[in-house]
Amino acid sequence: MTARDRILNAVRAGLPTPRATPDAIAAEARALLDAPEARRPALAAPGLADSFCAKAAALGTTVARLPDLAALPEAVRGYLADHGLSATLALQPAPSLAVLDWSGIERHSAIAPDEPVALGLARWGIAESGSLVIHSGPDTPILLSFLPLHHIVVLHEDRLLPHLEDYAARTAGEAPPRNAILITGPSGTTDIEGSYVRGAHGPGFLHVILIAPEARPAD
């Protein structure tokens, strides 16, 4: 008998018979998710963006808000200058970023082991926790979020979701990527005497640039 059969048999031996049908199990599992508002924290502020910003700031993430994506390169130049960093950037190879005017900044897509700064896009943001969601893919290397010392993340305000469950609901039924990552604050550790230190292995600086929703033309 294979280990698989031995384990499943042993598990079944400890459970009552007859076993519930898959439909009954699924219904029970769904019921365990009902009325989530009674079991999760309320948002930190009335609006999604304000709540996201409050939570992110509490974790040491810095947040800047821009009117549109075109303003991004200027804001990045400012960030690099403020931190005394040279004008070089590992840039996520995403079409919406490639078309911007990056003059004055050297860009590359390969991420060096000691990359000072990298910039990428978040797929979603979560207002409840100030988290950024990133999915791996052809133009989204995972290491872009982990190797640099400074991680700059662009998040469109209309990609903000209120709660963790809303992200789960958005992606339910989709084919999952190799990695779905929720990033909540800069890398940190409390492994030496419980005292908090930033920048353990991942980025020591997390900077979110929140892009306002596109202004709709007036009717």
Add this chain to the structure above:
Amino acid sequence: MSHATTRAPFKARADAALADRTLKLAIDRTTGTAEAKRAAALSAFPEFEAARARGKAIKDHVIAHLDHYLEEFERNAIASGARVHWAADDAEARAIVTRICLEADARLVTRAKSMLGEEIGLPHALADAGIERVETDLAEHIIQLAGEAPSHIIWPAMHRTREQVADLFRTGHHPPPAAEDPASMVQSARRELRAKFLGADVGISGANFLVADTGATCTVTNEGNAELTTTPPRIHIVTAGIEKLVPSTAHAFALLRLLVRSATGGEMTQYTTFHCGPKRPGDADGPEEMHIVLVDNGRSRMLADEFRAMLRCIRCGACMNHCVVYRQIGGHAYGGTYPGPMGAVLTPVLDGLAAARDLPHACTMNGRCAEVCPVGIPLPTLLRAWRARSWREGREPGAVRAGLSLWARLATRPRLYRLASRIGVRGLRLFGRGGWIARLPLAGGWTAHRDLPRPEGRTFMEQYRAWQARKGAGR
């Protein structure tokens, strides 16, 4: 048999720990912070009680349908391109992981902290196979340099003070840290481990959750070491206990809210990552192979007996942070992979009651662990169940059996019992000084490390009678 089991008897290990002042200092520094931060996180989350009840229900649901969820998970993990292996015990799990590494000609393996990896003795197995293992979690890195086992499930190096860590890094890092404050030492570890992350052939992680409806495994870390372990190497291996299943991502989130607050007092870990299969065609990075090893190792046995509730455990460590015994003796004295109250329940399952009989006794039954457990595990009840089983199996030493029989004979004869207590209470006063008894003949085990309050001079029953008489007179 867990590799971490130390051979010296528990009492000797506990005595040594109690005599170690530095250890006490190190434990207090971290558990104190952990307790305060958890309390603050809970006061900011008034829904915690409701969330805890639901978390418990989710785990109970999964356990009641574990066969169904294991098969669903396996199906979806295979569909995502992962390979699923099953290990009935620790030896099988070790064999599967080393075989994958050897077949891949792996020379360097990076590992992201996983208590299950410790439970199955993975560090030793890799060493025996001649494979270099690099622990990437900062605390695991510290204890790897020290050649030690973890002493806590969340802070494995909790027993080390910053001064001791500085000593380890000074000789273990090339170049040594620039300074010996925690920030400089963390910097130094970051530099030291960077090349290892990128040069590894295999990355091994555990899983906090196995998501049945996607086939994904989920890890949570604050350092970012898990993703640096699981992304660059050609092969990613996950080892996980079969109780880690959840029906869906949303269920994982419901448990995550409980886990993080209970473990570190945070609201979310910095990195919550779902790993689903190997890298997809066209992906910018990621491993070419993903293997998932599902480990039973005693869990199906727990399912069938009175320890089933223990399968709810999400390994948050709150029970040990709040345990008066753990805070005195630390994790190593327990001698198993898992310390504290949850370890005292689990170690007899893993190592056998004969080897771990003392652990369920190392408990004051104050109930703090059950109070803080985010999935409502009745830890004192389970510890008592081990004591009862030990008694039934005749494992209690003769002196204990004789003492308890004598006590039972007295306790069933109220007049005799009261007489004995009257004598006892008055006798005990002779040994006290001020309000406390610091030394007692034949009870050195009790008084060596703590004082006993000096009795009032009269038994409870005597005082109660007197009070009743006064009340009657005053009417």
